[in-house]
Amino acid sequence: MASSRAADEGTLLKAILQESVTEVVVFDADTLRIVQANPAAAKNLHYQPKALQKLTPLDFLPPEDRQAFHTLLTLLRHGKKRRTALSVHCRRRDGTLYPVEVRILYSADHEKPVFIWIANDVSQREATRQALAHSVSDMHAIVAHIPGMAFQIQRRPDAPPTLRYVSEQSAQLLGIKASALHGKPERFYKLILEEDRPDYLAQLAQADGGHMTFNWEGRIWMKAWKDVKWVAIRVSQRKDEGGTIWDGIMLNMTHSKQAEAELLRSRAQLSALAAHVESVKEQERLHLAREVHDDLGGNLTTIKIGLSWLMRHLPPDQPLLIQRTAYLDNVVDQTFEAAHRIASNLRPAALDFGIVPAVAWQLQRFTRNTDIPHEFSAPEDAIPLGPDAEIAAFRIVQEALTNVAKHARATRVKLRLVREPDSLRITLTDNGRGLQPAPENGHGFGILGMIERAATLGGELTVHPAKRQGTQVSLRIPLAVSVPDPAE
Numbered sequence: 001m002a003s004s005r006a007a008d009e010g011t012l013l014k015a016i017l018q019e020s021v022t023e024v025v026v027f028d029a030d031t032l033r034i035v036q037a038n039p040a041a042a043k044n045l046h047y048q049p050k051a052l053q054k055l056t057p058l059d060f061l062p063p064e065d066r067q068a069f070h071t072l073l074t075l076l077r078h079g080k081k082r083r084t085a086l087s088v089h090c091r092r093r094d095g096t097l098y099p100v101e102v103r104i105l106y107s108a109d110h111e112k113p114v115f116i117w118i119a120n121d122v123s124q125r126e127a128t129r130q131a132l133a134h135s136v137s138d139m140h141a142i143v144a145h146i147p148g149m150a151f152q153i154q155r156r157p158d159a160p161p162t163l164r165y166v167s168e169q170s171a172q173l174l175g176i177k178a179s180a181l182h183g184k185p186e187r188f189y190k191l192i193l194e195e196d197r198p199d200y201l202a203q204l205a206q207a208d209g210g211h212m213t214f215n216w217e218g219r220i221w222m223k224a225w226k227d228v229k230w231v232a233i234r235v236s237q238r239k240d241e242g243g244t245i246w247d248g249i250m251l252n253m254t255h256s257k258q259a260e261a262e263l264l265r266s267r268a269q270l271s272a273l274a275a276h277v278e279s280v281k282e283q284e285r286l287h288l289a290r291e292v293h294d295d296l297g298g299n300l301t302t303i304k305i306g307l308s309w310l311m312r313h314l315p316p317d318q319p320l321l322i323q324r325t326a327y328l329d330n331v332v333d334q335t336f337e338a339a340h341r342i343a344s345n346l347r348p349a350a351l352d353f354g355i356v357p358a359v360a361w362q363l364q365r366f367t368r369n370t371d372i373p374h375e376f377s378a379p380e381d382a383i384p385l386g387p388d389a390e391i392a393a394f395r396i397v398q399e400a401l402t403n404v405a406k407h408a409r410a411t412r413v414k415l416r417l418v419r420e421p422d423s424l425r426i427t428l429t430d431n432g433r434g435l436q437p438a439p440e441n442g443h444g445f446g447i448l449g450m451i452e453r454a455a456t457l458g459g460e461l462t463v464h465p466a467k468r469q470g471t472q473v474s475l476r477i478p479l480a481v482s483v484p485d486p487a488e
């Protein structure tokens, strides 16, 4: 019974050895000759199982691993150890090497003591480890070259967040060594200027609330510089088992923020300058219009009175003189008209009565000059616009009408003035061919000027395609005082 059980176990063991992917080699403790090797060993070493029996392990160990092998065998033989492990390379029959992790046992239970070599081919694991090492070193190389600090935060539901990784640039960017920041990530928060902290915390809370990204721009205090530095943080979240990982980058924005501030400053200066130029131009126009009207008009009136006196006193038998004087009187009338036209062009008198009469007058002139009919609607009550806003609105309508005449090929225009609670909305719609791209060599300052004028007054202007056809210019301009619209 016992012997049949032993026989069963023997068969089982043999089957295991046959099928195992682990190399098992038994070799004589004295001669080191291989007594038995399983198929996995033969397969790994590229030998026929029988051929292996003529060899010793030294035949497939490269010279550099033999010394360690011998030392181990000696320890085992002297009973200093019963088994021991070793990482070595084995040489295949074709000379190529592969790494193995091997355990060697010493057994003196049989008539001849043997060593048992049990080894696993770890080339796959080794390749994976090397690939991992490469990708880690690649990642470090890439991270070292990005112009900012990379970091990774791990967030678990019931634990405080931990800084899993922070790149060396932290020293340069924040003045804190990566290792120091790693240990105390809260040091970053302490750098943030007090007034920027609420915004930082608000963004953080949003990201905690499920936003997949966390973007923040703010200022930190750099002790070493004794100055402020602008930084931008960009983080994206991803799930991992049991929590989230925040992959982030922090960039130094100081230069671009300074450039942005400089740009805004220059833009504001430019706007102020443009507004100043416009206002000087308007004053000049007003002045010229008055000169033409008062001075020139006054002189012309005097001439006209003089001529009519002459007419009355000329002897009736001097037809040539009478004819000449009548001709001069006619020229004076024409000059009157011209002076009036010039003064109106410079500054329409209708402007003195408010924006509605002024644009109505301009619209009539437009139709008269272009034969394009118009529709006009405006509130009946006076619109409380300041004098600057009135002139700006008028000039904008004037330029928009000029654009219709120049570019639109329209057959109708519609001007609407609508009183809103705090502002006046003016829309000019044409039914022309739609907004045309400005010619490449054209200067095209009209629309820019309109936008600038509107912005200077705290309003806004857009030029866009009209609903059905053509172009619409839409202007919103704040009222001087916000009086509730009586119609509401």
Ligand SMILES: Nc1ncnc2c1ncn2[C@@H]1O[C@H](COP(=O)(O)OP(=O)(O)OP(=O)(O)O)[C@@H](O)[C@H]1O
Binding pocket: 403, 404, 406, 407, 408, 430, 432, 433, 434, 435, 436, 437, 438, 439, 442, 443, 444, 445, 446, 447, 448, 471
């Ligand atoms: N009502 C419109 N219909 C069609 N195209 C238009 C209309 N208004 C403007 N455009 C197009 O927009 C361009 C820019 O207009 P903008 O008034 O800025 O310049 P401009 O009229 O060409 O030159 P400037 O006004 O400086 O004399 C025009 O060249 C034209 O192509």
Ligand SMILES: [Mg+2]
Binding pocket: 399, 402, 403, 445, 446, 447
């Ligand atoms: Mg124009």
